[in-house]
Amino acid sequence: MIKVEGLVKSFGRQAVLRGLDLEVATGSITVIIGRSGGGKSVLLRHLIGLLSPDGGRVLVDGAEITGLRGRALDEVRRRYGVVFQGGALFDSMTCAHNVAFPLREKLRLPGAEVARRVEAALAQVGLEGVERKYPAEVSGGMRKRVAIARALVTEPEIVFFDEPTTGLDPILVNTIHHLILNLHRKLRFTAVMVSHEIPEIFEIADTVAVLHEGRIVEVGPPAAIQASTNRVVRQFIRGEPEGAEGS
Ligand SMILES: Nc1ncnc2c1ncn2[C@@H]1O[C@H](COP(=O)(O)OP(=O)(O)OP(=O)(O)O)[C@@H](O)[C@H]1O
Numbered sequence: 001m002i003k004v005e006g007l008v009k010s011f012g013r014q015a016v017l018r019g020l021d022l023e024v025a026t027g028s029i030t031v032i033i034g035r036s037g038g039g040k041s042v043l044l045r046h047l048i049g050l051l052s053p054d055g056g057r058v059l060v061d062g063a064e065i066t067g068l069r070g071r072a073l074d075e076v077r078r079r080y081g082v083v084f085q086g087g088a089l090f091d092s093m094t095c096a097h098n099v100a101f102p103l104r105e106k107l108r109l110p111g112a113e114v115a116r117r118v119e120a121a122l123a124q125v126g127l128e129g130v131e132r133k134y135p136a137e138v139s140g141g142m143r144k145r146v147a148i149a150r151a152l153v154t155e156p157e158i159v160f161f162d163e164p165t166t167g168l169d170p171i172l173v174n175t176i177h178h179l180i181l182n183l184h185r186k187l188r189f190t191a192v193m194v195s196h197e198i199p200e201i202f203e204i205a206d207t208v209a210v211l212h213e214g215r216i217v218e219v220g221p222p223a224a225i226q227a228s229t230n231r232v233v234r235q236f237i238r239g240e241p242e243g244a245e246g247s
């Protein structure tokens with residue numbers, strides 16, 4: 001289980017996280033939704049250990065990761081896979097080298113084993129024939145798949161997805177969601193996803209958490225969030241304009 005307790009983070013005078021609590025059950029798909037600029041990516045970066053909080057802590061299976069550095073942090077990150085917002089592939093590397101990267105860097109596997117795993121990871125996301133292509137030579141949807149293959153290739157226990165479908169057409173959004181769902185069924189990782197895809201994410205999430213003004217204001221199964229009486233939540237999931245009163 002991932003447990004976030006009273007997380008506080010400011011940048012200069014801007015308070016982004018204001019005492020945020022969240023629990024992510026092992027093996028679940030937890031989706032974090034909320035306004036653009038609300039701090040979702042900042043929260044993910046704390047879970048990954050890329051940012052240190054001003055207050056509060058993050059526990060993974062009971063062990064505190066906040067404040068870890070160097071090798072101790074690497075140990076934790078070895079259990080992680082990350083799909084960064086925008087995909088963030090290395091443009092100077094072929095798709096195959098992108099997927100191979102964490103196997104070489106994190107696991108230091110021998111070449112033959114790397115090649116075997118890269119081939120399997122690309123096949124798993126339905127990509128063939130892109131091995132020698134550079135990210136700029138494949139479509140946006142293919143780049144997302146390469147990023148997902150790269151995140152999963154190390155067989156991580158916990159996978160973070162920061163807006164894995166943003167900018168894709170509705171059919172591809174669905175395709176990627178089903179891909180993630182199928183991979184989740186097969187590999188049983190814990191998934192923490194940030195997404196703006198409403199209502200689609202209600203079909204794949206076990207738990208939805210709504211981030212608003214630096215805190216999780218509502219958390220629960222999709223049906224409970226959709227039936228929420230919290231005005232902020234209702235306005236957000238219905239996309240009502242700011243200032244509009246719910247009926
Ligand atoms: N390293 C940083 N230094 C200064 N400010 C930052 C930094 N990282 C994030 N912020 C600020 O924190 C706020 C939250 O940013 P964040 O990227 O978490 O938003 P988000 O909820 O992920 O939005 P989106 O849905 O658009 O991706 C923003 O105002 C952003 O400018």
Ligand SMILES: [Mg+2]
Binds near residue numbers: 040041085
């Ligand atoms: Mg973001």
